[in-house]
Amino acid sequence: MGGYAFFVWGSYAVALIVVLGNIVTPIMQRKKVIKRIKRTIKRESIELSRSNQGQ
């Protein structure tokens, strides 16, 4: 790269990091959201069965 290797490859490396970060973040986010909703469903079903027993 004619003496500019650090700058050129540095730029492409940062670009790769930004692109990968953009891919990974929403995947993690999705897992978190689904986990949270599942927990809510579980809690609600427990509460529902308890209130049924109480009657």
Next chain:
Amino acid sequence: MWNWIQRFSSPKHFYSMSVPLIKWFAIAALVIGLYGLYLGLFVAPTDYKQGDSYRIIFIHVPAAWLAMFIYMVMAVSAGIGIIWRIRLADMVAAASAPIGASFTFLALVTGSLWGKPMWGTYWIWDARLTSMLILLFLYLGYMALQSAIDDQRSADKASGLLAIVGAVNIPIIHYSVEWWNTLHQGASVAKFDAPSIHIDMLIPLLLMAVAFKLFYATMVLVRTRNESLYRDRNRRWVREIVEKL
């Protein structure tokens, strides 16, 4: 017509419709991006003045274009969300902001990596770099406001309004920064846009720009799907989807 728009813009409908779109956008982004990289890194000739350092523009310029493009998408969809009360538009705006901020950051870093061999320092108060820095602040302000308001609806509307105000301001900011720059720097500073760019350099540049836009399209759909799951977390359609997973 109105019913049709309402139906197609419902998060539930979007959630199932977006799957093939994401797939095709991702494939297209990958193919075009790799081809653009190949042309840019191996085929395009070395510039007689800047040597190989100019190859940074294949990242820098598409990132800067994308950063501005995303802000406009954000402002337009925020406007649609406020005026026609389409929730999907609000979600698109909210999903765009982090992507836009990350590409603004990329444009800044690559700009300064290009600047070191060209200007001798990593940072110079060049008009474009300064505009990008201000754009980054606009994105950060949007995201801060979005997360500071508890009620989701008013958070969307308030930050959306801020995006619109920012979009009205961007031309003014851009013009004043450009004017301020010519005043202080003169024309001695080398700029990215050579008066006539060689066709072998222009083609990879345009390909990379298209690939970046497709990448954004993919990621904004993925993020909007997350948003719709989260915001409709108490509705039946989300419950049904989650239970199947």
Next chain:
Amino acid sequence: MLKAFYHLLIRDLRLALRNRHELANPLIFFILVVTLFPLAVMPTPEALQTMAPGVIWVSALLAVLLSLDRIFKQDYEDGSLDQLMLSPNPLVILVLAKVLAHWLLTGLPLVIIAPLLGLFMSLSAEAVEVLVYSLLLGTPVLSLVGAIGVSLTVSVNHGGVLLSLIILPLYIPILIFGANAVDVASSGLPVTGQLLFLSAVLALALSLAPLASSVALRITASR
């Protein structure tokens, strides 16, 4: 409508005048910040002269920023903002009245005290004159645009830093042209272009900012 505008303006001015020393705070802050700079660098007249436009303009900007809360915050907390939004008068007019009151209480005093600070920073007489003009045209824009920010953050607790984060980037054009006008004037060149730009931005802000601000209030302040 004009009556409502007038009454609201008078009410805001009266309320502020009841609390005099709070009124003086932004002004004292402005003078204090400008005074800090000569202490931090070599106070030779030449160095001060080159810094002066930027220092005075940035200080004015921060002084206005710190006082912005005054436009809506208290009215939001004691509920009178809800009354304003329920009134049959167009909210845009009422917002304009409140912004005008804010400018009269903070922007105008800054303009009046500015020549003194120009003296501190050894600016020439021509530069001081232009400084006054540029502040006269620029500070109303700071109040107008700031009003949008305050309306957006009025329901946020401890929104001070947030307010500066969203408002300061929008202030940049005013800062550039305001400071540059003074800079150019001190080297004896004509500044019509800069002052015309500031006037154009003022006209734009005057027509759009109250509208945006009233929309923002309807979004955030309705309970």
